[in-house]
Amino acid sequence: MNGWTWEYDGYEPADERLRESLCTVGNGYFATRGALPECAADAVHYPGTYVAGCYNRLTSAVAGRRVENEDMVNLPNWLPLRFRPRGQDWLTPDTATVLDHRQVLHLSFGLLERRTRYALGERRVLFVRQQRLVHMADPHLAVLRTEFTAEGFADELDVEAALDGGVTNAGVPRYRELDGRHLTHVHTGPHAPDTVWLRCRTRTSDIRIGMAARLTVDAPVSDRHEPARALQRVRLRLTPGRTLTVDKTVALHTSHDPAISDPLRAAVDRVGAAPGFDELLETHTTAWDQLWRRAELDVPGEAGRILRLHLFHVLQTLSPHTADLDVGVPARGLHGEAYRGHVFWDELFVLPYLNLHFPEVSRALLRYRHRRLDQACAAARAVGGRGALYPWQSGSDGREETQQLHLNPRSGRWLPDHSHLQHHVGSAIAYNVWQYCEASGDAEFLHTEGAEMLLQIARFWADAATYDENLGRYRVKGVVGPDEYHEAYPEAERPGLDDNAYTNVTAAWVLTRTLDVLRSLPEPRREELVERTGLDGAELSLWEDVSRRLHVPFHAGVISQFEGYGDLAELDWSGYRSRYDDIRRLDRILEAEGDTVNRYQASKQADVLMLGYLFSPAELQALFRRLGYGLDEHVWRRTVDYYLNRTSHGSTLSGLVHGWVLARDRRAEAWRFCLEALRGDIADLQGGTTGESIHLGAMAGTLDLVQRGLTGLETRAGALWLDPVPLPELSSYRFSIQYQGHWGVHLRLEHGRMEITVPPSDRPPIDIRLPDRSVGVEPGETCQLVLADY
Template sequence: MTGWTWEYEGYEPADERLRESLCTLGNGYFATRGALPECSADDVHYPGTYVAGCYNRLTSDVAGRRVENEDLVNVPNWLPLRFRLRGRPWLTPDTATVLEHRLVLHLSSGVLERLTSYGLGNGRALTVRQERLVHMADPHLAALRTEFTADGFSGELHVEAALDGGVTNAGVERYRDLDGHHLTHEHAGTAEHDTVWLRCRTRTSDIRIGMASRLTADAPVTIRHARPRTTQRTRLQLVPGRPATVDKTVAVYTSRDPAISDPLYAAVARVGRAPAFDELLRSHRTAWAQLWRRADLDVPGEAGSILRLHLFHVLQTLSPHTADLDVGVPARGLHGEAYRGHVFWDELFVLPFLNLHFPEVSRALLRYRHRRLEQACTAALNAGRRGAMYPWQSGSDGREETQQLHLNPRSGRWLPDHSHLQHHVGSAIAYNVWQYCEASGDTEFRHTKAAEMLLQIARFWADAARYDKVLGRYRIRGVVGPDEYHDAYPDAQQPGLNDNAYTNVTASWVLTRTLELLHGLPEPRRRELAERTGLDDEELDLWDEISRTLHVPFHEGVISQFDGYGDLAELDWHRYRQEYGDIRRLDRILEAEDDTVNRYQASKQADVLMLGYLFAPEELQGLFARLGLWLDEETWQRTVDYYLHRTSHGSTLSGLVHGWILTRARRAEAWQFVQEALRGDIADVQGGTTGEGIHLGAMAGTLDLVQRGLTGLETREGALWLDPVPLPELSSYGLSLRYQGNWGVRLRLRHGRLEITVPSSDETPIDVRLPGRAVRLEPGETGRLLLPE
């Protein structure tokens, strides 16, 4: 890697899936994996294309049960472009001699460059150079330029380009027992002499998909339709040393798009208007340059290069084009089919970064949640609860999409999945709503959609809490926390745990913040809300009481992950590391041994410690104080130590959270976890998972680690609060922010000195608060502050 490129040398079939994920190109509307255009889907290659929000639901027979799953659909493949010499087989790196192979991902311009030299025998070679883009200015366009250069021979090269509707969802091996045939009614046709089209629809969601392709070459183009493909062919006359070029331009629309009458008509019309490749490339580069300015993050060295790659993939999944869509935050980006493209709680790690660069995107992602508020209220009602019970996994319409069964690849057994009990997703949504409003100053959203969501989430927690006369406190039973390993007590007949500390503390926070928001509403708006929801003072008084008396268990002087955690057996960590090496998925190892992780003090990822990720030390102490509990620095440090030694880090989020916490708790150990978070996907530390899609939350979280974690940045009480921590390995960095209408606020930390520049504008001054100091900066002003040792 270099500062602005990501490169792979040589052809390595075992690495192709990983490279395809990390070389995915997208624009927030759709994305295409970095597969080689001449290769079809097989055990090595997987050329997937995914349109944001395009889901389909199918039912499969699994382990003797009928199981329904909704998936992000692998739409028709626009990439195919293969080539051969006359009378010879099609050339691929798996079947021909590869003399040279190089992939270069240009982060600054969003272009994937590929160069392959095929050996043809007798000193002859064919060099193939390609440039690929998924257009960042026009979200419906993509283009592929291919240059063929002959070395040591002249002759005719046959080139075939296609749109392929015969694709399935088959990118994740453990899902292959499930039905992955999502497309039907494939039809193809010709629009112009150089343009073909393909249309189809999804089988149950009935989303119509239109795709059109224009092929430009220095030779005549012929067309052949053979359902489910449409093919364009040309014959190039190659002369040694003289490149022959073929350009393929594609447009994609679906019936979910606004301002169209028909997706096929829109695709044909758009590709017909599209300029030549050079002009497309120019406007594409300009759009990317604008994004980089708005999301500028300047970190030196290897860490900076990795962070830039992470930012690149965040922007490809959630760009300004996302602001026009009804979509959530897919946990694995638009890069693959793991988790079936579902929306979990990963926005908790993504929105805090977007809030300070692309607040319009954050608002759209929260609108996705608001549009599904009624569905969440229906789910709560069906469960015998009031308020809104948001699903752990969400897709098209907001119903619970968590699978009923999951496969343990170690044992080959299908097991019940109880992760739908992770009701803390509601608190994550409330947290994101609050953070967005604080960072953006969006009063209209705060008074309307934010108030409506927080009210119903708070109502759910209040109704879920039950008073325990013995404890004299409220308790929340039958949940699963962020850890995910523990979904029941040992030998229990029913799933669920009692008084998960993270769940209860965040529920208290939701109730407190909702009361604060409601009390701050204009009286007419508050009356409207109360009339529509049946809210009264008695209910608000109950919320206040519960927010102060929720039970948070302790044991051995540390916060218990849940009630009874301290009674579980200790795991022989040394034995399992000696025997298995990588024990990140300890739950699968134990289940294959006919044991269960529910018996042990062993966590998959940060659970209690997530509290230190969400809340600054002072705020976390205040939350415990409201609950009538004492949480001093010594108790928190003991809690951090306790769980550090009992966590297997089976999630890419775990290293991120631990690194974030240790930057303030124990800086000497923080860098190890920060590095793990940075390398999670590029090194595929989970062993094959990155090839199924990148981990978007972890990528965005590393960006936010610099933006908020190291700077101690908070947006509250109408001010920017800063409390930088000196992490030696990342002691110099710069970033720009968009804060409450002020574009391009620049922060730079260097050698213990903090510099803040507010660009000239007609906006109001920014109040900056540091420990023991307050500064007001006018637009056009720069503040330089010396930080304490």
């Protein structure tokens, strides 16, 4: 491999699902898994195509209950293209002899290439080469080029291409008891001698889908139509050493597209006007070149190669095309069906990266949240509260999509799911609003949609806080923190925990920042907001009071994850590690044993330590000081050590957060966690989950680890703040950012020296702040800084 390819040699059925996820190609509008076109969905393969924001809701019978789930829909499969020598069986790597097989994902221009040599007996070999792309310039097009070469024989080869509407959502084993038949009214037909079409709609959301395929080949094409499938067939005459080419060009539209009337007509027209493969590849490559220039990231070695793969998948899920859509950040990308394609808090790990490269995409993703603000306010009212209660899992319309039951695959039992109590998702949205506006300088958004979201999220926290006379502080009760293992106190009849430290500290931050924003609003806008929301002085006084007196529990000289955490039993970590190969999902292990993780000081992922991920040491200390607590370096280090010994890392985000925090506190141990974050998906460290779809938050987070974590980069008070930390394994790197209208600001760090180049423009100079100095860098200038104590 080189730094711009991701390659697999040999055919390994057990690895196929993982390869399909990591070889997904997409463009921010839709993506298609890297399945082999001649293979149908089965125990080994799972082709899937997903359009951003295309959801459907179905009701299923589970464990004697009727449960409703909304899923990102697996759309008709445009990939199928199978082949066979005349009179023989269709060739697949599972049924024929494979001499060589190689897949190469070309990251530089978004193309998936496969090369396979099938043995046909009697020294007859068929060489198949395919190139696949989902077009980055025209988001509604995809193309598959297939080349056949006969080695040592002449024969006729039957080729069959299809559009298959008979697909279901069946890519996640633990969901298979649920109804996955999302498509209905599937119809197919011909349009021209070389073109067929398929149309259908989703069963309850009634999204209309149109798809058209054009087959380009130097031979007559016939079409045939089966229930839910449009077929095109051609017979090729193979001669030794001569390569024959079949191009399949596909267009995809849905009724959710902007400026759409009839999705089928749009698809037919688009595929008819599409140029040939070579021209499509050229414009596709140009679009990718432009993306890579805006998202430049150069890190040497294996870490750099993995980071480039991560960046590739982030760009395929959230490209500039996403800015035209009403969609959020799908936690598992557009790469499969895990988490049902829902939007969680993972944007907390994604937007800080996008803010400095594609701010128009960040703005669009935040507007997805703003459009659902009324729904969040309704959710707060439904539980007797005020303000906005955003859902832990969001989909099409912003209602709570968190499942009511979840399956423990280890025990086979369906269990109540209380993760909807993770109300801290609202604070994540507020954090992203603030970070976006600081990085982009977008005062218009901050003063309008941003201020509205901040106000209602702050209102929720102030209302949710109850005053405790004994403590003389406010408390937030009945929530779940980022840990997710702990949903209730042992033996409690009701779920929820009190005073989760992460929840309370971030709530205090939201209240503080919202007060700042309200004070800085232009007077006419403030009056509008006050009139529309009924905000008054008494409420603002309450916010001020709550922001200074929220309770943060401590025990044994460390921050408690929640009130009572220190009273829980200690787990026999060494005993469980010796009994089980992998204890990342300790909750499932204990439940299968008839026990519960709620009894133990054992966390799935970073919870308290998330505070060190979101806030710089100085800002975190200031937050605690405002709350009336001392948080010096010794308390924080004891807290880091305490939870480091009590975390199973059952989430791909956990290694990322620990690596980020330890880079400043315990550098010798930081790399182990950084490496786990880098390898989380490529090595499928969670045990089978990557084959269901990638972990987008963890991938984007590793990019931000270099961009902000190692540099200490903050966009604050109109300046770029930098406080680099030396991590020997990542001691040199280079990247570019877009900051407040400056395009292509280059930062390079090597051997304790930082170089900052600001491209020529009519923008004002950039104010750079380091711990020991401040410098201004004019457009067109380069500044070189020697870092003290680096």
